[in-house]
Structures are given as structure tokens and as C-alpha cells.
Amino acid sequence: MLTLAADIEVLARFGRALADPIRCRILLALREAPAHPADLADALEISRTRLSNHLACLRDCGLVVAVPVGRRTRYELADERLGHALDDLRTAVVAVEADKTCTDADQKGCC
Numbered sequence: 001m002l003t004l005a006a007d008i009e010v011l012a013r014f015g016r017a018l019a020d021p022i023r024c025r026i027l028l029a030l031r032e033a034p035a036h037p038a039d040l041a042d043a044l045e046i047s048r049t050r051l052s053n054h055l056a057c058l059r060d061c062g063l064v065v066a067v068p069v070g071r072r073t074r075y076e077l078a079d080e081r082l083g084h085a086l087d088d089l090r091t092a093v094v095a096v097e098a099d100k101t102c103t104d105a106d107q108k109g110c111c
Contacts (some may be wrong), residue, residue, distance in 0.1 A: 010015040012069060013061040016066035018089075023054050030064060 017023050019065040025044050031034060035043070041051040055075060063082060067074045099100055 005091070011077055014063070015078055017058055017061045017063050020054065020057075023058055025088060026051070026054055026058060027082070028075070029061065030075060030077050034067070034074050036069075036074050040075065 019029065026040065029040060029043060037048060037051055037055065041048045044051065055064065059066065063078055064075050065078045067076060
């Protein structure tokens with residue numbers, strides 16, 4: 001059980017990052033490979049300004065890092081274990097979604 005405030009804060013930051021679909025898409029893209037902002041914006045079909053704001057949030061959450069490459073900046077996951085965590089979380093959520101054991105889920109808006 002999590003009892004340390006620091007542990008809870010780390011999970012809360014991760015949750016904030018995952019709370020936005022664009023940030024999820026960025027994390028999944030960076031899970032595949034590091035990328036430059038212009039390439040990410042094109043791949044995700046969003047404006048560079050919007051991407052920049054989301055990358056700033058992900059940096060503040062400690063999930064991505066900016067790596068200078070000459071005159072450009074490349075973004076990547078802050079730790080390779082985050083890619084594994086994203087895979088594990090996605091797999092778990094898909095498995096739970098497929099196993100609707102709560103018969104009242106649709107009425108209650110849960111599960």
C-alpha cells in the first residue's frame with residue numbers, strides 16, 4: 001500500500017499526464033522512438049503550439065526529457081521503464097474492459 005506522500009504524488013503526476021488524449025498519444029509515440037517536435041506534430045496532426053504545451057506538461061511531470069541535438073531538440077521518455085509501464089497499463093485496461101464482471105456497469109457508469 002502506498003503511504004509515502006512522494007509515492008502518491010508520483011502516481012498523481014502520471015495520472016495527470018494520462019488524463020489528456022493528446023498527451024497519451026505523445027507518450028505512445030515516444031514509446032516507439034524519440035522524436036523532434038516538428039515530426040511529432042506532423043505525425044499526431046496537431047499544431048506545434050499545442051504540442052509544445054503538452055510536451056511542457058509531460059516534462060513537468062517528469063515523463064519526458066528534451067535532449068539537445070545540434071540546433072534541434074529531440075524528445076524521449078525519461079526512462080525506458082515508462083514504455084513498459086504504458087504497455088502494462090494498456091494491456092491491463094484492455095483486459096479489464098473485456099472482462100465485464102460487473103453486471104451493472106452500464107447503469108452505474110462504473111467499471
